[in-house]
Amino acid sequence: MRVLVFAESFAPQLNGVAHSVLRTAEHLVARGHSVLVVAPSAPPGLRHPGGATERTYSYGVLRVPSVPLPGYPEVRIALPGRQPAEAVARYRPDVVHLAGPFALGAAGAAAARRAGAPVVAVFQTDLAAYARTYLPVAGAAGARMAWRILRRIHSTAARTLAPSRASLRALAAQGVPRLHLWPRGVDRERFHPRHRDEGLRRRLGPHGEVLVGYVGRLAAEKQVDRLAQVSRLPGVRLVVVGDGPCRAALEAALPGALFLGRRTGHELARLYASFDVFAHPGPFETFGQTIQEAMASGLPVVAPAVGGPLDLVRPRRTGFLVPPGEGDGFRVAVERLARDGELRAGFGRAGRAAVAERGWEAVGDRLIGHYRLAIAETARPPRR
Secondary structure, X not given: OEEEEEEOOOOOOOOHHHHHHHHHHHHHHHOOOEEEEEEEOXXXXXXXXHHOOHXXXXXXXXXXXXXXXXXXXXXXXXXXXXHHHHHHHHHXXXXXXXXXXXXXXXXXXXXXXHHOOOEEEEOOOOHHHHHHHHOOOOHHHHHHHHHHHHHHHHXXXXXXXXXXXXXXXXXXHOOOOOEEEOOOOEOOOOOOHHHOOHHHHXXXXXXXXXXXXXXXXXXXXXXXXXXXHHHOOOOEEEEEEOOOOOHHHHHHHOOOOEEEEOOOHHHHHHHHHHOOEEEOOOOOOOOOHHHHHHHHOOOOEEEEOOOOHHHHOOEOOOEEEEOOOOHHHHHHHHHHHHOOHHHHHHHHHHHHHHOOOOEHHHHHHHHHHHHHHHHHHHHOOOOO
């Protein structure tokens, strides 16, 4: 197949949409398909992970002009213009994939509709939550507007794929049709307990502290400040991996935490495996890719009982789910794990086993199945 992907975010940015598109494109090429990714221009000066460049990818990448999101310049908002329509006309795709569609996805969907190309839209970002977080003046009206945009885009798709049951319910409640579950994959070889590094552990916790890790963007919607009580627990060291506009404020709010900045590749895998506990406080996750990577690394997880984590974390078996928005719940759960090494080890083994069938190869093949069904359903004449 010829697959045209419109991605609202792409490498060198580090987020769920960009990572999913990277791995999806790699899998499609490995299965013999042709791929073109259309994405916003990258932030100036931001390098691709692992020394890669767009020329080293085994598929085409077309950049469209973009502008930075106010207050968060690393996030780019596409200014599509004529390029999406031209890409559809020149590439003649068998299927169009919309990854986290918004501005670029809307233009891609319109171009695909005019060309009669089937569309598979992948829901990945809770734009209503972003609107409430970054546009507080708009409040509920901003969230409703975000849902109207999403509903308009997704309603044109032959299939909308959601990453979790919570996302399916949210989309159904908003009237989005033709919904299907498609979770994300995880690289079980890259993220593995064997990468645990005792030397690294001694550098991170020189006094033998229990290492509690967070990996992700340091942005307002992630609510990393909810880990303040965790950072003050005796015998515990909070290690924060990632970067973003809230880093300076978080360093002030979490003076006992160690901030390592952006990490990728094997270095990131070593950090995951060298932690003792993984904590993710963000209540707006449609899936929770870093949670899955932590589980593959053999870590117990503490996360909010809402959204994507509900599908990933089995309470009292692979970790703890706590009431969203409550820092005290994280403190209690981490405190229990910190004082019980056997409990941590048992949860970690169960978490590793839980992701056994979630490799990118299996998940990618399921996506190809959705493509084929979308093509067949689009070609089928409508019922009277």
